[in-house]
Amino acid sequence: MLFDFDMIQRVYQQLPERVNQARKVLNRPMTLAEKILYAHLYPGQEIREFQRGKDYVEFAPDRVAMQDATAQMALLQFMLAGKSKVAVPSTVHCDHLILAKNGAEQDLEEALGRNKEVYDFLSSVSNKYGIGFWKPGAGIIHQVVLENYAFPGGMMIGTDSHTPNAGGLGMIAIGVGGADAVDVMTGMAWELLFPKLIGVKLTGKLNGWASPKDVILKVAGILTVKGGTNAIIEYFGEGADSLSCTGKATICNMGAEVGATTSVFAYDHRMRAYLEATGRKEVADLAESIKEYLRPDAEVYENPEKYYDQVIEINLSELEPHINGPFTPDLAWPLSKFAEAVEKNNWPDKLEVGLIGSCTNSSYEDLTRAASVAKQAKEKKLKVQAEFTVTPGSEMVRYTAERDGLLDEFEAIGGVVLANACGPCIGQWQRHNNPDRPNSIMTSFNRNFAKRNDGNPKTHAFVASPEIVTAFAIAGSLKFNPMTDTLLNEEGKEVKLDEPKGIELPEKGFDVKDNGYVAPAEDGSQVEVKVNPQSERLQLLTPFPAWEGADLKGLKLLIKAKGKCTTDHISMAGPWLKYRGHLDNISNNLLIGAVNAFNGETNKVKNQLTGEYDEVPKVARAYKAAGIGSVVVGDENYGEGSSREHAAMEPRHLGVRAVIVKSFARIHETNLKKQGMLALTFANPADYDKVQEDDTIDILGLESFAPGKPLTVVLHHKDGSTDEIKVNHSYNEAQFEWFKAGSALNLIRQQSNA
Ligand code: F3S
The missing domain is CATH 3.20.19.10 (Aconitase, domain 4)
Structure with a gap:
C-alpha cells in the first residue's frame, strides 16, 4: 500500500467535526473548497469568516509532492531543520530532467547518466528522511499523485504549478515553491492568501468529439490567463458528475493556465470508481461514509451566485471541441471556427508534429479515445501526415496501455512512445528537424507559450484534446475539421473519421510490473546523503549565522x-x-x-x-x-x-x-x-x-x-x-x-x- 491509510483515516475522522464547527461560526452553507480549507486550518489559527483575496491564513496540508527540479533546494533546506523524518507524507518524482529524443528506453538511459548526481542525491535524501521516491521513468508527478495519493477532501501542496491536477479526485492541491514545501515538511504552518471562489456550473453531457479538455479550454477562453488569480475554481452541477475522474483531473490541471490557486470537483461515483480501480477501495469506503462533507451544501447548488464570487455556466451537451493558441492557452477557438482563424491569421497551415499525453492528458480514457482515432488511419488506408509522439503519464498507464494494444495503435501510425516523463511538455525535447521558420505543432499538454516545447520562437503551438491532436496528425493540416471534413485515402477515396470511443477504466484492471517506487528506510539515521563536493549542480547548505545581538x-x-x-x-x-x-x-x-x-x-x-x-x-x-x-x-x-x-x-x-x-x-x-x-x-x-x-x-x-x-x-x-x-x-x-x-x-x- 503506497498511500498513508492512517493519515487519510485521521483526516476523515476529523473532517465532519471541523466542518460543523466552521459552519457554526460562518452561520451559512459552505462550498466544497471552504469545507476542505476550514478542515485544514493550522492548530491555533482562529476560525472566522476570512476575507477572500485579502486575509492570509495558516493551514496544515496533509501531503507534499516534489518534482526533481524543485525538490533539490527544498530538500537541501529541509536537511538544515535537524529533523529525522518529514512531518507529513511526502514524495519526490523524477520527471523533469529526461530529454525526449529517440524514444523511451534510450532517452531514459541517457538521463540516468547525465543527471546521476541529482538522482543520487534525491534518492538518498528521500531514503534518509522517510520520503517516497519515484525513480526516473516511473511517471509524471501529477499522474502518479492521482493514481496513488490524492483523496477526496484532502489538502496537499506540490512544488509544481500543475499540482491542482489532484482536484480531479476532490483534493485541494496547490502548486507552490520549495520554501512552502519546507514549511510543511518541517511541521510549520503554511500560509495562503484565502482564495476567492469561482463556481463553474456544468449542465448536460459531453458527446461526440468533445472531451473534458474542451471544458477547460473553453473556461480558459472565458477567464483568460489572469482571470482565476487568487481564486479556487469549483465545478458543480449534474454535468460535473457525468465526467470521469481523470477527465476532472485534466480540467483541474489546466486551471493553472488561468492563474487559479487550484480547482476542485466534489466527490462522486466516478471518483469512487477510480479509487477502486487504482487499488484504494478502503479510501473510497471512507469517503462514501462522509460524502455529504465532500460536496458543497445543497443550498450552494440552489443559489450559487450567493456563495461564489463569480459563476460561469457551461452546457456540456453543446460544447464543441476547442483548439487553443498559438502562444497563449486562453486564445480559444471552437473547432468549427479554427480553420478560418488559421487562414485569417496566416498561421502555418501544415501540422508538423502532434504530441499527446503528458501530466494533463494521459489517462487510460484519453489513450483509448486517441487510439480509437489512430486505428482508423490503418483501417481507412490513410497516410499519416505529421510526426506523432505519445507521452504516458505513468508506468502503470503505459504498461496497461501496452497490454491492451493501445501503444500498438499509435506505433502503427508512426507514433514514438516517449519516456513516462515531462519531456516536450517542459521543453525537454530535442526535436528532429526543428525548423528556422514559422511552423505549427499541436499538443494535448497544458502550456503553449513561445519556446515552451522546443525552444523555437517560430513554433506555433496549439493545445487540444488527445483525440483531436491525433486526428489532426493524421490529416496534417490545421484547416481540417474531423467532425465535417473528409480525407483522401491511399486509394483515392474520400473517407471520414468516426467519433472517438473511450473506455473510462481498463476492463482487465490496471497492471504494472515495476511501478518505479522506492520506499524509504524505516530508520534512516544511518543513511548517508550523497552529494559530490565537486558538483556544480548540488551543494550542501551551511546554516546562516545567528544575529549578533546588536544594531x-x-x-x-x-x-x-x-x-x-x-x-x-x-x-x-x-x-x-x-x-x-x-x-x-x-x-x-x-x-x-x-x-x-x-x-x-x-x-x-x-x-x-x-x-x-x-x-x-x-x-x-x-x-x-x-x-x-x-x-x-x-x-x-x-x-x-x-x-x-x-x-x-x-x-x-x-x-x-x-x-x-x-x-x-x-x-x-x-x-x-x-x-x-x-x-x-x-x-x-x-x-x-x-x-x-x-x-x-x-x-x-x-x-x-x-x-x-x-x-x-x-x-x-x-x-x-x-x-x-x-x-x-x-x-x-x-x-x-x-x-x-x-x-x-x-x-x-x-x-x-x-
Ligand atoms: Fe508540468 Fe508538463 Fe511535467 S505540465 S509536470 S511539465 S508534464
Whole structure:
C-alpha cells in the first residue's frame, strides 16, 4: 500500500467535526473548497469568516509532492531543520530532467547518466528522511499523485504549478515553491492568501468529439490567463458528475493556465470508481461514509451566485471541441471556427508534429479515445501526415496501455512512445528537424507559450484534446475539421473519421510490473546523503549565522532597484535553473535583472570599496569578503511573481542583511524573514528618494525590537551629511525569533535538538 491509510483515516475522522464547527461560526452553507480549507486550518489559527483575496491564513496540508527540479533546494533546506523524518507524507518524482529524443528506453538511459548526481542525491535524501521516491521513468508527478495519493477532501501542496491536477479526485492541491514545501515538511504552518471562489456550473453531457479538455479550454477562453488569480475554481452541477475522474483531473490541471490557486470537483461515483480501480477501495469506503462533507451544501447548488464570487455556466451537451493558441492557452477557438482563424491569421497551415499525453492528458480514457482515432488511419488506408509522439503519464498507464494494444495503435501510425516523463511538455525535447521558420505543432499538454516545447520562437503551438491532436496528425493540416471534413485515402477515396470511443477504466484492471517506487528506510539515521563536493549542480547548505545581538551598523548599499523587481529579476530562471541545487553558483544571478535607480542599467552597481562599477553579485561578494553587510533598497511590490526561495536565499548567502522597500509582495517578504533577513518598508515611501548611491547604512532599534514598533535607519551620505528615517516591519514575535536564530530553519533545528 503506497498511500498513508492512517493519515487519510485521521483526516476523515476529523473532517465532519471541523466542518460543523466552521459552519457554526460562518452561520451559512459552505462550498466544497471552504469545507476542505476550514478542515485544514493550522492548530491555533482562529476560525472566522476570512476575507477572500485579502486575509492570509495558516493551514496544515496533509501531503507534499516534489518534482526533481524543485525538490533539490527544498530538500537541501529541509536537511538544515535537524529533523529525522518529514512531518507529513511526502514524495519526490523524477520527471523533469529526461530529454525526449529517440524514444523511451534510450532517452531514459541517457538521463540516468547525465543527471546521476541529482538522482543520487534525491534518492538518498528521500531514503534518509522517510520520503517516497519515484525513480526516473516511473511517471509524471501529477499522474502518479492521482493514481496513488490524492483523496477526496484532502489538502496537499506540490512544488509544481500543475499540482491542482489532484482536484480531479476532490483534493485541494496547490502548486507552490520549495520554501512552502519546507514549511510543511518541517511541521510549520503554511500560509495562503484565502482564495476567492469561482463556481463553474456544468449542465448536460459531453458527446461526440468533445472531451473534458474542451471544458477547460473553453473556461480558459472565458477567464483568460489572469482571470482565476487568487481564486479556487469549483465545478458543480449534474454535468460535473457525468465526467470521469481523470477527465476532472485534466480540467483541474489546466486551471493553472488561468492563474487559479487550484480547482476542485466534489466527490462522486466516478471518483469512487477510480479509487477502486487504482487499488484504494478502503479510501473510497471512507469517503462514501462522509460524502455529504465532500460536496458543497445543497443550498450552494440552489443559489450559487450567493456563495461564489463569480459563476460561469457551461452546457456540456453543446460544447464543441476547442483548439487553443498559438502562444497563449486562453486564445480559444471552437473547432468549427479554427480553420478560418488559421487562414485569417496566416498561421502555418501544415501540422508538423502532434504530441499527446503528458501530466494533463494521459489517462487510460484519453489513450483509448486517441487510439480509437489512430486505428482508423490503418483501417481507412490513410497516410499519416505529421510526426506523432505519445507521452504516458505513468508506468502503470503505459504498461496497461501496452497490454491492451493501445501503444500498438499509435506505433502503427508512426507514433514514438516517449519516456513516462515531462519531456516536450517542459521543453525537454530535442526535436528532429526543428525548423528556422514559422511552423505549427499541436499538443494535448497544458502550456503553449513561445519556446515552451522546443525552444523555437517560430513554433506555433496549439493545445487540444488527445483525440483531436491525433486526428489532426493524421490529416496534417490545421484547416481540417474531423467532425465535417473528409480525407483522401491511399486509394483515392474520400473517407471520414468516426467519433472517438473511450473506455473510462481498463476492463482487465490496471497492471504494472515495476511501478518505479522506492520506499524509504524505516530508520534512516544511518543513511548517508550523497552529494559530490565537486558538483556544480548540488551543494550542501551551511546554516546562516545567528544575529549578533546588536544594531546593524556600517552596512553598504548594494543596489537601489527602480520599478518592477519580481523574483525573476532577483533570481533569474532560464539557464540558471541548472544550479538550483547549488546556492553559491546560482547566487551569481543575484539581482542581475534589477534596474539600478542611479544609472538605469541592469547588473551594474557601484562598489563603494573601489569606486568602480561592477556586476551585482560581484559587488555583493566583495562586501562579504570584507566582512561588511549590505542592504538592498526597492520600489513597490518588491518580490512579486513566483515564490522562488532562491530569491531570498541568495541575498542572504551573499551578505545582504536588510531589504528596505516601499512595499513587498507578501510571499517574498515572508521568505526573506524565514532566511533571517530584515524585511523593512519605508514608513514614508518618499524616503526612498533619500537613499544615495554611496550610502553607508545603520539600522537601529533592534535591541528593543517589538511587533508594530518602527526601526530607525540612518543613511550616512558621502558628503558627510546624514538622513534619519523610520522604517516599518511586519514581524510578529515568532518571526523575530527566526531573525535572532539566523533563519527559521536554524530555529527549528535548535528546537529539535533541545
Ligand atoms: Fe508540468 Fe508538463 Fe511535467 S505540465 S509536470 S511539465 S508534464
